[in-house]
Amino acid sequence: MFATSRPAAALAVAAAAALALSACSDSSSGSGIAVKASDTECTPDSTALTAGVNTFEVNNVGSKGTELYVLRPNGSTIGERENIGPGTKVKLTVELPAGEYIVRCRPGDIGDGIKTNIKVTGETKAVQADARIAQAVTGYRTYVAAQSADSLKLAKDLQASIKAGDVEKSKTIYASSRVGWESVEPVAEAFGDLDPEMDLREADLEAGQTWTGWHVIEKGLWVKKSTAGLNVFADKLVANLVDLGSRVPTAEINGTSMANGAKELLDEVATGKITGEEEAFSHLDLVDFQANVTGAKKVFDLLKPVVAESQPDLATQLDTTFAALQKELDAVRTGPGVTEFPSYDTVDKATRDKLAAAVDALAEPLSHLAAAVVTTA
Amino acid sequence: MSSLSRRGLFGIGAATAGAAVAATGAVAVGGFPVSEAGAATWSRPDVIPFPGRNQAGIATPVQDRMHTVAFDLTTSDRAAVIRLFKAWTDAAARMTAGNEVGEGAIPGVNEAPPDDTGEALGLPAARLTLTLGLGPGVFESDGKDRFGLRSQKPAALIELPRFAGDKLDPERTGGDLIVQACADDPQIAVHAIRNLVRIGFGTATVRWSQLGFGKTSSTTPSELTPRNLFGFKDGTENIASDDQTLLNQHVWVNSSQDDEPAWLDGGTFMVARRIAMRIETWDRTSLIEQEQLIGRSKGSGAPLGSAKERDKINVAALPPASHVRLVHPDSNNGHRLLRRGYSFVDGSDGLGRLDAGLFFIAFCRDPRTQYVPMQARVASQELLAEYLVHTGSGLWAVPPGVNTADGYWAQPLLEA
Numbered sequence: 134m135f136a137t138s139r140p141a142a143a144l145a146v147a148a149a150a151a152l153a154l155s156a157c158s159d160s161s162s163g164s165g166i167a168v169k170a171s172d173t174e175c176t177p178d179s180t181a182l183t184a185g186v187n188t189f190e191v192n193n194v195g196s197k198g199t200e201l202y203v204l205r206p207n208g209s210t211i212g213e214r215e216n217i218g219p220g221t222k223v224k225l226t227v228e229l230p231a232g233e234y235i236v237r238c239r240p241g242d243i244g245d246g247i248k249t250n251i252k253v254t255g256e257t258k259a260v261q262a263d264a265r266i267a268q269a270v271t272g273y274r275t276y277v278a279a280q281s282a283d284s285l286k287l288a289k290d291l292q293a294s295i296k297a298g299d300v301e302k303s304k305t306i307y308a309s310s311r312v313g314w315e316s317v318e319p320v321a322e323a324f325g326d327l328d329p330e331m332d333l334r335e336a337d338l339e340a341g342q343t344w345t346g347w348h349v350i351e352k353g354l355w356v357k358k359s360t361a362g363l364n365v366f367a368d369k370l371v372a373n374l375v376d377l378g379s380r381v382p383t384a385e386i387n388g389t390s391m392a393n394g395a396k397e398l399l400d401e402v403a404t405g406k407i408t409g410e411e412e413a414f415s416h417l418d419l420v421d422f423q424a425n426v427t428g429a430k431k432v433f434d435l436l437k438p439v440v441a442e443s444q445p446d447l448a449t450q451l452d453t454t455f456a457a458l459q460k461e462l463d464a465v466r467t468g469p470g471v472t473e474f475p476s477y478d479t480v481d482k483a484t485r486d487k488l489a490a491a492v493d494a495l496a497e498p499l500s501h502l503a504a505a506v507v508t509t510a
Numbered sequence: 511m512s513s514l515s516r517r518g519l520f521g522i523g524a525a526t527a528g529a530a531v532a533a534t535g536a537v538a539v540g541g542f543p544v545s546e547a548g549a550a551t552w553s554r555p556d557v558i559p560f561p562g563r564n565q566a567g568i569a570t571p572v573q574d575r576m577h578t579v580a581f582d583l584t585t586s587d588r589a590a591v592i593r594l595f596k597a598w599t600d601a602a603a604r605m606t607a608g609n610e611v612g613e614g615a616i617p618g619v620n621e622a623p624p625d626d627t628g629e630a631l632g633l634p635a636a637r638l639t640l641t642l643g644l645g646p647g648v649f650e651s652d653g654k655d656r657f658g659l660r661s662q663k664p665a666a667l668i669e670l671p672r673f674a675g676d677k678l679d680p681e682r683t684g685g686d687l688i689v690q691a692c693a694d695d696p697q698i699a700v701h702a703i704r705n706l707v708r709i710g711f712g713t714a715t716v717r718w719s720q721l722g723f724g725k726t727s728s729t730t731p732s733e734l735t736p737r738n739l740f741g742f743k744d745g746t747e748n749i750a751s752d753d754q755t756l757l758n759q760h761v762w763v764n765s766s767q768d769d770e771p772a773w774l775d776g777g778t779f780m781v782a783r784r785i786a787m788r789i790e791t792w793d794r795t796s797l798i799e800q801e802q803l804i805g806r807s808k809g810s811g812a813p814l815g816s817a818k819e820r821d822k823i824n825v826a827a828l829p830p831a832s833h834v835r836l837v838h839p840d841s842n843n844g845h846r847l848l849r850r851g852y853s854f855v856d857g858s859d860g861l862g863r864l865d866a867g868l869f870f871i872a873f874c875r876d877p878r879t880q881y882v883p884m885q886a887r888v889a890s891q892e893l894l895a896e897y898l899v900h901t902g903s904g905l906w907a908v909p910p911g912v913n914t915a916d917g918y919w920a921q922p923l924l925e926a
Contacts, residue, residue, distance in 0.1 A: 186619065212618050216609060218550065226618030389621055454712065486715070490584045494712030504622030 168236065170217070171195035175238030175247035184255040188226045189236070193217045197241040203227050204235040215242070228507075229253045266388040266506065269435040273391050276431055277317045278381045284313035285374040291350070292367040295360045304354050308417050308472040311347065314374075315421045316428030318401065319394035320384060321377055331373045334405075334413065345369050348414075355414040388436065392503035395432035398425040399496040407489050409477045419474035422488075423462055427471075429499065430455050436506060444505045447498060454495040461491045551607045556634040560606040562911040563776050564762060567639030568848065568873050569751045571730045573692040576722035576852040576869070577699040578782070579707060580685025580904060581714040583647065588657040591648075592924050594713045598642070598689075598706055599918035605702050608635030611709075627708070629701050636695035638702055642919045643780045643906025647686035662771050662926055664763075664907045666779055666876045673889035675900065682784055682902030685717040690780070690871070692850075696723065718902065720784065722852025722869045729848070735811060735819065739787055739853050739866050740897075742804050743811035746819055747838075749848040760880065761848050761873050768875065773922035776910030778873045781847075781881050784854075784902030786867040792897045803894045805832030831893045837884055845880040847872035867898075877905055 165188055167178045172195035191201045191214070202213045203225065211234070212227035231253050239246035287310035294302040314321070314332070322328045331346040338344050345366055353363045405411040406422040433440075433451055441448040465484055467473045552559035558566050585591065601611045612625025649655075649663035689706055693699040700721075707716055726738040727745030735743040749756045758764070765775035792800070801807055801814060805828040811819035813834065815827040828835035839846045851870040859865050874880040889895060909920040 188618075212616065214614070224613075226613075228619060392621075490715045493715070494584070497708070497711040500623045504617075504619050507619060507621045 165190060167192065168201065168238070169194065170199050170201065170238045170240070172197050172240045173247070175199075175201075175236065175249060177236050177249055177251060180249060180251045182229065182251055182253045184229060184231045184253050186226060187229050187253075188224055190222060190224050191217060191238070192222045193219055195219055195240055200239040200242055200246070201225055202235075202237040202239070202246075203229075204237055206233055206235065208235075231255060263388075263439065265439050266436075269388060269439065270386050270391065272435045273432065274381065274384070274386055276435075277320050277384075277386075278378065280313035280317045280428070281321075281374065281378045281381060282313070284310050285371065285378055287313070288367070288371045288374050292364075292371050295350070295363045295367045298360050300354055300358060300360055303350075303360060304415070305472075307347070307350060307354060307415070308420050311417065311421055312424045312471050314347075315401075315424035316398075316431070317394075318425075318428075319397040320381070320386070322397075323384065323390075324377070324380055327373055327377055331370060334410065336410065336413070346373075351412065351414045388439075388506040389503050391432045392436065392506050395429040395502060396496070396500050398429040398432075399492060399499055401425050402492050403489075403496060407485065407492060412477065416476040416478045417472075417474070418477040419462070419465065419480070420472050423466075423471060423474065426455075426458060426462065430459075433499075433502065436502065440502065440505050444501075447501055447505055450498045451495070451502070454491070454498060458488075458491040458495050461488050554608070554635070556637060557607060558635075558637050558639050560603045560640075561913045563913060564778075565639075565641045565908060565911045566606070567641035567690055567692050568761065568778060568850070568908070569729060569749075569757055570637075570639050570692070571733075571751050572725045572728055572736075572850055573637050573639070573699075574694045574723075574725060575696040575699050576690065576692045576725075577696070577703045577719065578688065578690045578722070578869070578871075579703050579719040580645075580717040581687040581689070581707075581710060582717045583656075583686045583714050585713050586654075586656040588659075588924065590713050591657060592918075594710060595642075595920055595924065596918045597709050599912055601705055601709055602640040602702075602919075603912075605630070605698075605705065606635065606638045606640060608638075611705050627701060627705055630698055633695060633698060636693040636698040638691065638693040638698050640702055640706070641690040641692075641780075641908065643688040643690075643908045644920060644923075645684060645686045645688065645904065645906050647684075651686070657924075659923065659926075662773060662923055664770050664774055664779075666768075666770065666878050667905065667907045668878060668882075670781075670877075670903055670905050671882065671886070673885050673900065675889055675895055675898070676903070677899050677901055678903050679901050682718045684904050685906075687714060688780065688782070688904065688906045696721070720854060720869050720902075721856070722854050724853040726851045726853055726868055727849040729850070731820070738868055739789055739855075740792055740800070740804070742800075742806060742808055743819065744851075745849055746806075746811055747823070747846075749846065756846075757848070759875075760846050761875055763875055771923075771926075773920070773926055774907060774909065778875060778908045779877045780906045780908050781870070781872045781874070781877055782902070782904050782906075783870040783900055784867065785870050786865065786899040786901050788897045788899070789866050790863050802829050802832060803892075803897075805829060805834030831891055833888070833892050833894045836888045836892050841887075842884045843879075845874075845884065847874045847880055847884075867901075873908070 166182065168189050168191040169176045170191050170193045177189065189201065189203065193199050196219050198219060199217050200213065200215045201217060201223070203211045205211060212225050214223050214225045217223045234251050234253060235248050236251055237246045237248045287306055291303060291306045291310055294306055318328065318332070332348070333344060333346055334348050335344065335352065347370065349366045350363050353359060402422050402425045406418045406425065409416065409418050411421050412418045433455065437448060465475065465480065467475055551557060558570055560566060583591065604611055610626040615624045615626040615628035615631050617624050646667055646669070648657065648659060649667070650660050689703065691699040691702040703719065725736045727748050728735055729748060729751035731750050735746050738744040749760060761778050763770050763774045763777050765772045797808060806813055812821060813823045813828060815824070823834065823838060825835045825838050825840045835841060849872050851868050854869050855864055855866040857865055872881060909923060912919060
């Protein structure tokens with residue numbers, strides 16, 4: 134069947150993805166299961182399958198259109214394909230842990246259809262069992278700890294400069310203190326309470342909610358142009374960052390959550406930074422933007438050995454689109470340092486459009502990273 | 511669900527229109543042999559065939575809804591454009607057949623984002639058509655020949671001149687590419703554009719988009735003529751979808767007769783104009799004045815001075831500055847357009863008024879002779895102009911249809 138439709142240069146990626154799925158299935162789960170379907174039949178060529186990713190290939194030799202379902206014993210659907218016309222072949226890929234299931238066809242798209250019971254045995258080959266992924270997770274945990282410690286150190290400096298009443302110095306430190314946090318924010322979001330306490334924007338406050346965190350300090354420094362009243366918020370920020378640092382060693386991190394985190398970092402850029410909403414008072418959005426991208430790139434770099442092997446076209450596309458986005462950021466920065474960016478309110482529409490396009494070009498393939506990690510099983 | 515392969519949808523190899531249909535089970539759709547399964551899909555009543563000599567969505571009987579998007583290309587790499595157009599063609603062939611994009615809306619692997627966004631699941635194809643046009647920027651952009659296609663630029667792909675009264679918003683004007691989705695169900699039209707936009711990320715960005723909810727022209731004279739937001743029947747004398755003579759004369763480019771490159775043969779040109787209507791002041795206007803401004807009676811649609819809607823128009827009998835008189839072929843050296851516009855209401859303007867109007871779409875063989883002179887005259891002479899504000903505009907070259915299993919939109923141009 135024609136390769137899946139995906140962004141830009143991803144047609145080949147999609148073909149590679151499809152191949153990767155079946156390649157994975159063939160090697161680990163022995164899972165190309167042919168299903169012969171007709172007006173009266175629905176026969177898989179095996180009813181004893183191996184746990185993991187399984188691909189059913191249905192061949193409709195009947196005269197009516199049919200549908201293929203893989204169901205749990207209670208009738209709920211795990212996967213399905215409809216509109217399988219007469220004379221056509223279709224694939225259905227599903228992940229099946231050990232257990233009992235039903236393969237069902239519905240010729241003519243009506244009625245209860247024809248069912249066959251299948252049994253899946255064995256252990257789903259844990260993604261985490263791949264040593265390279267375990268290594269990537271360890272590397273990422275170290276990175277998160279370091280980024281969090283960096284923000285903590287700078288938050289303490291910020292605490293001191295606020296206490297000393299130095300507005301200008303506080304502004305400079307504020308900017309640097311954002312970098313570590315913004316590069317690993319999705320990990321903190323997993324802890325529920327920390328993100329709203331530290332990073333809530335004024336616009337997102339709900340009635341009755343207390344506003345704390347960086348952006349209270351931001352408003353004080355840039356709008357009121359004063360450190361008055363900010364001590365308590367600086368203290369709380371430091372305490373929150375200490376808390377974050379203590380949770381990192383035991384945080385639940387795996388290859389999939391890393392990849393999803395990278396996607397979420399780009400979502401952050403697309404929804405908050407490109408619109409200038411994140412740093413509404415300081416207009417330091419590009420500092421955060423760069424930190425988000427750096428954090429996402431770190432995830433990709435750690436997972437690359439795995440992805441380059443299982444989906445080389447996706448890896449290449451990510452290399453290209455990360456580089457293109459970095460190029461756009463470098464074109465606009467005022468210097469090589471991580472905080473050396475112009476105020477976002479001075480960035481014109483044409484530049485914002487270029488940044489937005491480069492973000493979209495990266496975000497789409499990046500959203501496929503999690504699946505690429507899973508299918509290396 | 512992606513049940514049919516491209517080969518299934520398009521047919522058994524690159525057979526030409528004249529080839530004998532020899533293989534068992536092969537039938538012809540639009541003059542091209544397709545597999546039986548493909549033919550079964552394309553002949554469903556809710557499906558408009560995607561393959562054909564000409565793109566669908568032009569002569570096709572007008573559907574109820576429209577979603578149109580203009581793109582700018584963010585690449586200078588012709589290979590990237592080819593990859594995009596191949597992916598778009600594949601998605602378009604699937605969606606117009608009522609199937610899902612790629613591997614569908616429910617992937618087998620939970621960690622993967624679905625290929626299809628899913629809001630069309632379970633809905634009929636709703637006569638979806640997808641029509642692609644190429645703007646001047648494909649051939650030349652900022653003086654640069656980005657894709658090596660400058661020498662293939664159609665002569666008639668001009669910059670439309672400024673017409674009297676134009677208040678064009680640059681952000682609603684132009685675009686390297688345009689895709690028009692028409693369907694009888696707005697959800698289907700929106701789903702199609704949305705999925706193409708998503709596929710375009712990295713190569714094309716959305717420049718502007720427009721929703722249209724009511725057709726304002728008909729290419730099926732046997733049906734009731736639709737009314738535009740002025741309340742008047744619109745498109746009475748439009749070119750009919752089955753009138754091959756008029757279509758060949760006024761719509762389809764014939765590269766051997768027109769001074770146009772071979773890749774455009776069987777294509778056409780698309781003019782789009784976002785025309786805001788001052789409906790509040792119009793609605794306060796007396797019936798007789800409305801009719802004088804248009805040149806037809808409001809109730810029956812009959813040309814003023816005649817009894818029935820489809821009575822032959824005598825332009826000399828119409829008020830000199832009436833709309834119908836000024837746009838009629840008899841006033842324009844016999845030139846006519848295939849009109850296919852839609853009404854829009856895009857929210858409100860902040861001053862208590864609705865942002866309503868006509869998204870005017872016309873297809874023609876040469877806009878230089880068929881559109882520009884007519885619009886120039888109309889803009890400066892018709893009294894109706896007081897109620898109209900042109901806020902968006904564009905002209906695109908529409909390539910011929912895709913009709914081979916390995917074909918894709920604009921292939922003859924991109925592989926020239």
